[in-house]
Amino acid sequence: MHWLGDVWVEGRDFLELGGSVLGVILLVTLVMWALIIERHHYLRTAFPRFADGLLQEWRARSDTTSWHAHQIRREMISRASLGLQGPIVLIKTLVALCPLLGLLGTVTGIVEVFDVMAVAGSGNARALAHGVSRATIPTMAGMVAALSGFIVSEQLTRRIQVETERVADHLSPGR
Numbered sequence: 230m231h232w233l234g235d236v237w238v239e240g241r242d243f244l245e246l247g248g249s250v251l252g253v254i255l256l257v258t259l260v261m262w263a264l265i266i267e268r269h270h271y272l273r274t275a276f277p278r279f280a281d282g283l284l285q286e287w288r289a290r291s292d293t294t295s296w297h298a299h300q301i302r303r304e305m306i307s308r309a310s311l312g313l314q315g316p317i318v319l320i321k322t323l324v325a326l327c328p329l330l331g332l333l334g335t336v337t338g339i340v341e342v343f344d345v346m347a348v349a350g351s352g353n354a355r356a357l358a359h360g361v362s363r364a365t366i367p368t369m370a371g372m373v374a375a376l377s378g379f380i381v382s383e384q385l386t387r388r389i390q391v392e393t394e395r396v397a398d399h400l401s402p403g404r
Contacts, residue, residue, distance in 0.1 A: 247366035248341075250334035254327060254367060258374040261323040264316045265381050271315060272388060279312055280396050287400045294402050302400050309396040313389040317382065324378040331371020338364025 244251050283305050292298045342360030 243366070246362060247370065248334060248337060248363045250330055250337055250367045251370055254330045254334070254370050254374060257323055257326055257330060258370075258378070261320055261327075261374070261378050264320050264323070265378070265385065268315060268317065268320070268385050272313070272385075272392065276313060276392065280309060280392075280399070283309060283396060284399050299402065302402070305400055306393065306397050310389075310393045313392055317385060317389065320378065320382050320385070324375050324382055327371045327375035327378065329371070331368040331375075334367020334371065335364045338362075338367070
């Protein structure tokens with residue numbers, strides 16, 4: 230249990246070193262990953278039941294070939310697609326927001342470096358190094374969060390396309 234306290238202290242120190250923008254990046258990243266985990270959970274548990282319900286509804290129809298039946302099929306596929314999409318747009322927005330927040334951290338860190346230079350002159354290397362680290366840590370954190378979220382969101386997008394096509398195939402006319 231002692232190691233957990235060490236991890237907590239290291240994490241707190243890292244957040245303090247990166248400045249307040251790093252805390253915002255952490256919050257955005259946690260929300261993004263919570264939504265990603267929710268989508269994976271939905272795809273594994275709730276969506277298969279939903280798709281089975283659509284398939285049963287389709288098979289219970291006596292008419293699956295008329296124009297009206299085709300419109301009902303399109304509506305069912307749209308319902309499935311909307312259910313699959315869920316918060317994907319929000320996830321992609323949060324992915325795009327992470328590097329921008331990192332850039333904001335860079336700018337605030339650079340402003341801090343200029344403030345130190347104005348007060349102490351350029352000879353205070355320790356103060357300058359602190360400002361430079363405050364500028365680079367949020368940039369790194371924003372990029373890491375964005376890259377991880379981008380990779381997983383693209384995988385989710387592909388899986389959603391496959392699942393939508395699978396539903397469309399199962400709801401084919403004449404079935």
